[in-house]
Amino acid sequence: MTKKSTRLAKTSAEGGDHPSATRAEMPASNRAARALERRAAIVEAAMEEFIARGFAATRLDDIAKRAGVAKGTIYLHFKDKESMFEELVRIVIVPVVARLTALPPPTGSVRDLIEAFAGNFLKEVIGTRRGDLVRLIVAEGPRFPAVADFYYREVVSRGIAAMRGLIELGIARGEIRQKDLARYPQILVAPAMIAVIWQSLFARHAPLDAQDMLRVHLDLIFGERRTT
Amino acid sequence: MTKKSTRLAKTSAEGGDHPSATRAEMPASNRAARALERRAAIVEAAMEEFIARGFAATRLDDIAKRAGVAKGTIYLHFKDKESMFEELVRIVIVPVVARLTALPPPTGSVRDLIEAFAGNFLKEVIGTRRGDLVRLIVAEGPRFPAVADFYYREVVSRGIAAMRGLIELGIARGEIRQKDLARYPQILVAPAMIAVIWQSLFARHAPLDAQDMLRVHLDLIFGERRTT
DNA sequence: TGACGATGACTGACTAGTCAGTCATAAATG
DNA sequence: CATTTATGACTGACTAGTCAGTCATCGTCA
Numbered sequence: 001m002t003k004k005s006t007r008l009a010k011t012s013a014e015g016g017d018h019p020s021a022t023r024a025e026m027p028a029s030n031r032a033a034r035a036l037e038r039r040a041a042i043v044e045a046a047m048e049e050f051i052a053r054g055f056a057a058t059r060l061d062d063i064a065k066r067a068g069v070a071k072g073t074i075y076l077h078f079k080d081k082e083s084m085f086e087e088l089v090r091i092v093i094v095p096v097v098a099r100l101t102a103l104p105p106p107t108g109s110v111r112d113l114i115e116a117f118a119g120n121f122l123k124e125v126i127g128t129r130r131g132d133l134v135r136l137i138v139a140e141g142p143r144f145p146a147v148a149d150f151y152y153r154e155v156v157s158r159g160i161a162a163m164r165g166l167i168e169l170g171i172a173r174g175e176i177r178q179k180d181l182a183r184y185p186q187i188l189v190a191p192a193m194i195a196v197i198w199q200s201l202f203a204r205h206a207p208l209d210a211q212d213m214l215r216v217h218l219d220l221i222f223g224e225r226r227t228t
Numbered sequence: 229m230t231k232k233s234t235r236l237a238k239t240s241a242e243g244g245d246h247p248s249a250t251r252a253e254m255p256a257s258n259r260a261a262r263a264l265e266r267r268a269a270i271v272e273a274a275m276e277e278f279i280a281r282g283f284a285a286t287r288l289d290d291i292a293k294r295a296g297v298a299k300g301t302i303y304l305h306f307k308d309k310e311s312m313f314e315e316l317v318r319i320v321i322v323p324v325v326a327r328l329t330a331l332p333p334p335t336g337s338v339r340d341l342i343e344a345f346a347g348n349f350l351k352e353v354i355g356t357r358r359g360d361l362v363r364l365i366v367a368e369g370p371r372f373p374a375v376a377d378f379y380y381r382e383v384v385s386r387g388i389a390a391m392r393g394l395i396e397l398g399i400a401r402g403e404i405r406q407k408d409l410a411r412y413p414q415i416l417v418a419p420a421m422i423a424v425i426w427q428s429l430f431a432r433h434a435p436l437d438a439q440d441m442l443r444v445h446l447d448l449i450f451g452e453r454r455t456t
Numbered sequence: 457t458g459a460c461g462a463t464g465a466c467t468g469a470c471t472a473g474t475c476a477g478t479c480a481t482a483a484a485t486g
Numbered sequence: 487c488a489t490t491t492a493t494g495a496c497t498g499a500c501t502a503g504t505c506a507g508t509c510a511t512c513g514t515c516a
Contacts, residue, residue, distance in 0.1 A: 259486095
């Protein structure tokens, strides 16, 4: 009468019951480890779906399917769709911030420092899943104040502060002319943000060489690099 | 039973005479005119709702209510929700482009030209409903290729071309040093775009003086303005 | 060590609710 | 009165969230 046959079919059909052979899955460590793995799978899957479809249009069924988990399982890890989305942003962003905060030793010219930063950003954000996350936050931010707040606090305000510090250093060292720039570090990062958005929206129409663009922008700020 | 109180304040100044005074409402011109009004009301309402909630989360019932029409009426003007959204973007953007394309006579320095442009942009886009539209397009673009295409064709590519022209002029006239800038007009507009997004997302955390920021940015490109 | 009951992670059918789109009916118009 | 336009109750498809039941794993004890 009941249709519980699914799991049975799978298990019983496999005559031999070596865990490894039967379970197409993992070395099946202990429960806790498996749970963590599953949670990670859900986060990963949810990420993809939310980026591809936005919050409202994403179905939890799809996330579950992609993560290889039953829908109910999601609710063992997250309270509901909304808080799942909010946690998601935290989960994905925190390690990135952590990595970037571990800044390289301040050696060399300010331009070199910023260039290193830009190179990182290029490699790690522009054109990657993380870049899409940024677009997603721009998209959903107004409907998720908690997300916008978090993003401002953890990423934007820190980033702005760091850039301001760099700019002031550059001014002090005479590398940067324009003193007012320190008041608007946004100007420094604007082209990078534009590059992120451009890749998501217009890359197919007109590919953008983000690296070259950022170089030109830095030339604008520091003066043309002399190949002397 | 019905609450027809909605379309009151509109155009009651029309030559109303014959209809009984009972209709405190519109003397209403002819059918075609009313239809256009309604269509406009729907577009306006849809705009608000889509901006506030995004495409997927917007309910047609809400649009209808806000526009003061029945839901069925929407379907007299638009095929379905999706094409409504796409048409909407066109309807709202076309006049803006038209207005901006009617550029002022190229008098004065390039910097003055661009400053006039920026001033316009500031007044007409940043911090207005139209700014939100830009954010909406960024948000929904990936899910609406038609919208992204249209926006690229009508706004982005034209804007980029126009900016490139201005930059080249500035280089020719010796106002702009950095020749490579002509290859990336995006750099010129990046801070303006950032300002649009900033106002939507972070204004409540840290208000941004967009005008001043744009001035600083232009100083960066043209050199500090001499108070001549 | 091996057997066995307790545990709780996991499942997916199900409920309750939502909303795009339809259409029979009503109002307005000419 | 015939025709065009508007209405909003209704339908059917879809989905967030639930929960009774299952079973792999774990702790315990002979």
